[in-house]
Amino acid sequence: MTDSRLPTGVALITLILLAGVPLSLYYAGHIFWLDIFTRAVVLAIAAASLNLMLGFAGLASFGHAAYLGIGAYAVGVPAYYETYGGGGMIASYSGWWHLGLALGASALFAAVTGAISLRTRGIHFIMITMAFGQMLFYLLVSIDEYGADDGMTVDLTSQFSHVDLSDPVMLFGICYGSLLLLLLLQYRLKHSHFGRILAAIKQNENRTRALGVNTFYYKLTAYVLAGVICAYAGVLMANFSTFISPGMIEWTRSGELMFMVILGGTAWVFGPVVGAMIFVLLEYFLAGLTVYWHLPFGLLLILTVLLFRGGLGGMLQRIGATRGEGQS
Amino acid sequence: MLEVSALSKHYGGVKATDQVNLNVKAGECHAIIGPNGAGKTTLIGQLCGELLSDAGVIFFQGRNVTGLPMHRRVQLGLARSFQITSVFDDMTVLANVAVAVQANRGHSFRFWRPVSRNESINARALEVLRLVGMEVQHQQLAGALSHGERRQLEIAMALATEPQLLLLDEPMAGMGAEESNAMLAMLQALKGDITLLLVEHDMDVVFSLADTISVLVYGQVIETGSPAQIRNSATVREAYLGDAG
Numbered sequence: 001m002t003d004s005r006l007p008t009g010v011a012l013i014t015l016i017l018l019a020g021v022p023l024s025l026y027y028a029g030h031i032f033w034l035d036i037f038t039r040a041v042v043l044a045i046a047a048a049s050l051n052l053m054l055g056f057a058g059l060a061s062f063g064h065a066a067y068l069g070i071g072a073y074a075v076g077v078p079a080y081y082e083t084y085g086g087g088g089m090i091a092s093y094s095g096w097w098h099l100g101l102a103l104g105a106s107a108l109f110a111a112v113t114g115a116i117s118l119r120t121r122g123i124h125f126i127m128i129t130m131a132f133g134q135m136l137f138y139l140l141v142s143i144d145e146y147g148a149d150d151g152m153t154v155d156l157t158s159q160f161s162h163v164d165l166s167d168p169v170m171l172f173g174i175c176y177g178s179l180l181l182l183l184l185l186q187y188r189l190k191h192s193h194f195g196r197i198l199a200a201i202k203q204n205e206n207r208t209r210a211l212g213v214n215t216f217y218y219k220l221t222a223y224v225l226a227g228v229i230c231a232y233a234g235v236l237m238a239n240f241s242t243f244i245s246p247g248m249i250e251w252t253r254s255g256e257l258m259f260m261v262i263l264g265g266t267a268w269v270f271g272p273v274v275g276a277m278i279f280v281l282l283e284y285f286l287a288g289l290t291v292y293w294h295l296p297f298g299l300l301l302i303l304t305v306l307l308f309r310g311g312l313g314g315m316l317q318r319i320g321a322t323r324g325e326g327q328s
Numbered sequence: 329m330l331e332v333s334a335l336s337k338h339y340g341g342v343k344a345t346d347q348v349n350l351n352v353k354a355g356e357c358h359a360i361i362g363p364n365g366a367g368k369t370t371l372i373g374q375l376c377g378e379l380l381s382d383a384g385v386i387f388f389q390g391r392n393v394t395g396l397p398m399h400r401r402v403q404l405g406l407a408r409s410f411q412i413t414s415v416f417d418d419m420t421v422l423a424n425v426a427v428a429v430q431a432n433r434g435h436s437f438r439f440w441r442p443v444s445r446n447e448s449i450n451a452r453a454l455e456v457l458r459l460v461g462m463e464v465q466h467q468q469l470a471g472a473l474s475h476g477e478r479r480q481l482e483i484a485m486a487l488a489t490e491p492q493l494l495l496l497d498e499p500m501a502g503m504g505a506e507e508s509n510a511m512l513a514m515l516q517a518l519k520g521d522i523t524l525l526l527v528e529h530d531m532d533v534v535f536s537l538a539d540t541i542s543v544l545v546y547g548q549v550i551e552t553g554s555p556a557q558i559r560n561s562a563t564v565r566e567a568y569l570g571d572a573g
Contacts, residue, residue, distance in 0.1 A: 193436040193443045200416055200427045207414040210376065212402035212431040212489050221437065 006320030007313055011270040018277065019176055026169065034168050040280040041175040042236045047260040047272035048182055049229035054258065055266030056190060057222045058202030062126045063113075063133025065253035067106050067227045069140065069246070071234020074102035076154045076244040077146065083155050095158030095165070102231045109136075110227030111220070118219050121205075130251050140246040151245020154238055165239045175236050179273065182229065186269050198222055263304050265313025274312055329354040329493055329523050330375070330406075335384030336547075337370050344370035346547035348384070352493065352540075357515075357524040359534045361558075362544035363568065368527045369411060371544065372497045375525070376408040377401045389492065402431070405492035411501055411527075413478045415485065417471030421462060424470050424481055425453040428488035453488060460484045460514055476507030480514065493523045500530045512536065535559070543567065 022037035046068055053059040075098045081087025092098075117128040141149045157165040165171050189195050200208040201215050209215050238244050247253070260279050264271030282300065286293035308315045330352040337345045345367040352358045360368055373379035375386060377398035386394045388406050396404075416424050426443070429452045430436045436443075443449065457463040460480045465473065470481060479499060486494055499515065500508050512533055518524065519537065528534050534541065535555050542552040545567045551558065558564055 188440050188442075191442045191444065192440055193430060193438040193446070195439075196419075196423065196427060196443045197430065197436045199419065203416045203418060204414055206378070207410070207416070207485075208427065208431075209397075209399045210378075210402060210408055210410070210414075211428040211485060212399050212407075213427075213436075214397075214399045218436070 006323070007268060007270070007316040010274075010316055014270070014274060014277070015180070018273070022172065023169070031168070034172055036280060036284060038168070038172045038175055038240050040277045041172070041179050042233050042240060043257075043260065043280060044273040044276035045175070045179050045182055045236070046230050046233040047257050047264070047276045048179070048186060048269075049226045049233065050257050051261045051266060051269075051272045052186065052189075052222055052226040052229070054261050055268075055271070056195060056202065057198040057219055059118075059219060059223065060126050060258070061117075061129040061223070061226075062251060062254050062258065063129035063131070064226070064230055064257050065249050065251070066109070066133040066136045067230035068234040068237055068253065069136060069244075069249035070106045070109060071102040071231035071236075072238035072244040072248055073140070073146070073234075074098050074105060074231070075158055075235055075238035076152060079154050079156055079158075080146065080152060093156050093159045095160040095163075098158045098235055099232070102235045103228050106227045106231030106234075107224055110224040114220050114223035114227075118216060118223060130254065133249060133251055133254055137246050137249045137251075140249065147245070149246055151243060151247065154242045154244060157239045157242065158235065171236075171240060175240070178232070178236070183269060183273070190269055194218065194221070259301055261311075263301075263308075263311055265308075265311025265315075265317075267310060268313025268317075271311055271313040278312075329389060330525070331387040332375070333385055335371070335374060335386065336382050337367075337374055337379060338382050343367075343547045345374065348544070348547070348549055350542060350549060350552075352523060352525055354492075354523055355520060356539040357519050357526060357537050358540045358542065359526040359528060359538035360542050360544055361528070361531070361534055366544045367547040368544055369497065370547075372408065372495050372527055376406065376495055399431075402489050402491075405490065406495070407486040407489045407491035407493075408495035409482045409486045409497060409499060411497040413475070413482050415470045415473075415478055415481050417469070419470055420466065421457065421468050421470055421473070421481055422450065422453050422466040425456050425484050425488045426450065428485045429453050429456070432489050456484050456488045459487060459517075461510070474507075476503055476510065479503060479507070479511065483511075483514070487518075487522075491522060493525060494518070496524060496526045496528070498528055499526070500528060500533055508533070 018037065018041065022034045025033040050064045053061050078090050078092045078098060078101065081091030082093050113132040117125055117132065120128055140146065146152055163170060163174065197213060197218050201218060205215055256279065260275030261272045263278060264273065264275030282297060286297055332348060332350040335345055335348040348371060362368055370379065374381045377396060381394060385392060388404060393401050393404065426449050429449050454463055454466060457466055460483055462480055462484060465477065473481065483499065499511055503511060515537055526537060538555055540552065541555055541558045542549050543558060543564050550567055551561050551564050
């Protein structure tokens, strides 16, 4: 049950590289790499939030990108109204307002959709969460005022008194710090009273209920928590890309988040971070090679699922275990 | 302790249980026997709340629990063990039991402190493991246990919910002679402290444990009585022989 040392070492090195590489490249004049890494960190937060459901409780939500969208539109819409008028009391550039809106709206959306979809299991759960995500997608596509399917630019980033999110280094620092905090939180959560109940639900929900646990509320809590954290990632995403569109919510995006989690390994708190980094780097290099980059990308996806059971985290765990046996 | 009247469950046209009446008295070990397909597993499912009944009522300690979900019944003291071993393979033996202890102590909406260092929960889980003679293995992964040990853990988990009435669904299933004897000794030790409702194929076990036996055939209880009465009952013999022929 104890995490072996190898995955922990890999996690620490990855964290150092994740901050060191883009910052040193940035100050050496290669500004572009900071962008790539900021995106990777934001996606890592989103993927880690999905892992709260997928990895901790075994809930395969296929509509998780919806929360990225909720967070992003909670920045874009108030900023739009503040710039062009209208929107009543929603209009604002205030970062705290954007955050509050994102967290409140995502919690509400998660509570309602979760209460419905968590009554189903397995493939039905996957389908219904995907359906809720697509509902939000088509809703946003239909709103011409927000640019419909073209989306709209965010003219001014969320305003905080001491923090300037339009400064790329500052933004990266905020994203990176948020990721560290989230990882600590998830690590504690995984080993907490709550985390053990989720683990029990993941392994055998019926058995957990037969021990007197009302599993529904535990699953719903994980579901809402995951949604709220992902919406936070959405707020960061909107400030980073200064552009929002329904494309952020499409079910393929949810699939990508799921891919990151599975690639990194669901049993590993750090897995989604590795998954997100590999995803962003692969996407970058493959897209540079060919416009048909989705094809080799898909093949790689299939290969990882087939070859690395338990993702990269699972592989590291096995390597660490064999080495440990060899030494003793 | 448990009063069941006219309990029925149909699957399509098939009556899995049909107007079952059952009265389990506090402190006794009540066995349910019957040929394959008699509806024993369905009955257990209905009693513990896994299956909703089509008709009939279940009173547990004077309280109507017919419509209550499984977890509520467990909280009231009606626990079960599974015919097919259901333990959490990726967890240690201690953690398996600790999940049940956690559930018994109320909610687990505690997100920060490591649960493995909750000494009060661990102490109680160890106490239950000692009861089934498994405290030595408490740090092993449940998935690495032998079949017999997994069956014992299964019972330990049910015991950790502090049941008044324990439904045992074929506790001897798939066990060797030695393992069966250990399990039998354990159940004998439990008897008296906890009311047991036992579903079992092994007649030696049934006749050495049970105070009362009910015979279930084609979804109906055809006879209830002491082991001696059942052994000598013409109806029971006919039902079994008829089934075998």
